Amino acid sequence: MARTIVIIGGSAAGMGAAGAAQQVDPDVHVIIYTELADVGYSPCGIPYVHGKEIDSFDRLILQGKEFYADRGFDIHYETVVSGIDTKRHTIDVPGEGSVGYDQLVIATGFKYEQPKVPGSDLGNLYYVRDIRAAQRWDKILDSVHHAVIADAQPIGVEMATALAHRGIETHLVDPHPWPMAEITDPDIMEPVEESWRELGVHLHLNTRIDAFLGTERVQAVRTSNGDIAVDMVVVGTKKLPNNDLAAAAGVKCGSTGGLIVDEHMRTSVPDVFAAGDCVEVPQGTTGVPVQGLSGSHAYAQGKIAGSGAAGTLRSYSPVYVPWGLVAGKWMVGGVSFGETLAGALGIPYVKGVAEGISRARYYPGFKKIRVKLLAEPGTLKLIGAQLVGGEGIKERCDFLAMAARKGLTLHDIAWMENVYSPAMGALAEPMALAAQNGLTAVQS
Structure with missing residues (x-):
């Protein structure tokens, strides 16, 4: 008999879990419950529709409902799950009664403070x-x-x-x-x-x-x-983990209020996985739990949870949290710690700062970029970064998060290779300039 996986939540984590479960076990019966009228859309795009940068909310919907029905997902829209009985392996759904599961994935997301x-x-x-x-x-x-x-x-x-x-x-x-x-x-x-x-x-x-x-x-x-x-x-307040349902069922929460999960996205309760804004995961440098990350984190966590629920355990690594957004006329972004957060946590650091440009100075449309790198004293391993500029922030944050994950130092970044093409990148990479300035500060 095919296993039944119930997923509570239809956003990035929940739909990522559904897809991964089906990839691992094509015969699995996936049931998804969502309080909303849609699944699989991008809430992150809503401000840009309001601001008229995106011309229609339809563009935020990744797939129509028919797509998910054709894939065999049993989605219950605008349906509230009122309880979880982890001993009986059931959930309570008003109007439907008790629904059994073999494995459960909690992807209930966030609520605003x-x-x-x-x-x-x-x-x-x-x-x-x-x-x-x-x-x-x-x-x-x-x-x-x-x-x-x-x-x-x-x-x-x-x-x-x-x-x-x-x-x-x-x-x-x-x-x-x-x-x-x-x-x-x-x-x-x-x-x-x-x-x-x-x-x-x-x-x-x-x-x-x-x-x-x-x-x-x-x-x-x-x-x-x-x-x-x-x-x-x-x-525009903080995002808090939406965990009342899980907590009432005895699933353990951590210091951030997020559900505690292991590297396989398993909770404290057997056969119950969790992913997305409702969980907390360790930050890579400190091991300190963090919660409320980006949609890309939620989707990746959902893929790990869904795969595990379907029988194949995969691992989710500690995070270095590359982030970015558009603010005013600028793009801002970072990796893990800036000076303010590092100082608040008592994390020592050395820093390198540089002002650079995104393309050759003589090429039309070049944008300024400010890069700040934080490194561990002594080893000079990268532990954080913050950037502001007119373009190229996302790509640099992605690179710097991987650099921190792999233990790259200011020495590595100072003399990194970089693309030089007038229309695409300047001769001097701003990240390298920041690292060079950091080395100079340490040596002086």
Whole structure:
């Protein structure tokens, strides 16, 4: 008899698990439960549709529902799983009763941290996640003149840029001295702040939100520096693991609130795997658990979980967390630690910083790039990086994450080979320049 794998969640981790399970065992019966009306779309693209860089939400849907039906996936849309009985190997689904499984994959994703201020239950507070809700909100945006972004976490940063592109008077309110202050450094975000001001974004940093004001809908935001009249608020708070269901079933959570998994994405409960924003995984340099990473991490974790659930254990390595996004007119990105985070964790480092360009200076359209590398004192092994520039950030972050994973040093990066083509890359690679400056600083 074919095994039954139940997957709770239909985003990147859940659909990655479904595909991997079927690849390992073509006869497996895959049942997917999702609270949403769609699976397999890209929520990361929503801000770019709102900002009109992408012309349609349809482009965010990777495959139609018929595709998954033809593959034999039994998907239950807009269906809530109310409980898990790990001893009986069943889940509880209102309207369907108990559904049995041989293996279970929990891919319940994240929930936004709720603002703990009066008025958080008012209408016109927008949480960016569900594509159907985003389509409704996109129509509302046509009549919005004034908006507040509550918190400059990554989604808030992307939405501030999107609303500015939309021509909406946008106020970004955050309690920290610079945007994304918990993961970025001020020198990296400084050009972003300048470009936001050029786009007309009003920055309210070192500013606390005290209340959302209104009757049925939010009409103003009360801050520690005064009230801001608004038509809507985008809540850009932290992503928290959505683990109430799993925790109630006795699956162990870790220090971040994410589910504890081993390298095979197995949880503390036999025959239960987990992946995506609901789990925590070790950071490669420190071993410290981290949670709430990117869609690429979630998809890769889902592939490991689905493969294991179908009978073939594969391993997921500790992460070095390459990340990047568009903020204002710039791209920003990094790997593991910047100076701010390393300092907060008490991690010693030496650094090398350089300003470079993305193409030959005489080639039209070259962009500036600032690269900061952090290395371990003594060994000079790369432990982190932060970058800001007009292009080429993603590729460099990918490379630097692999460099950290493989133990490359500032010496290795300083004298790396690089492509020189006027239209594609400058003679002097900015990463190499940063590493050379780091070596000079150490030797002086």
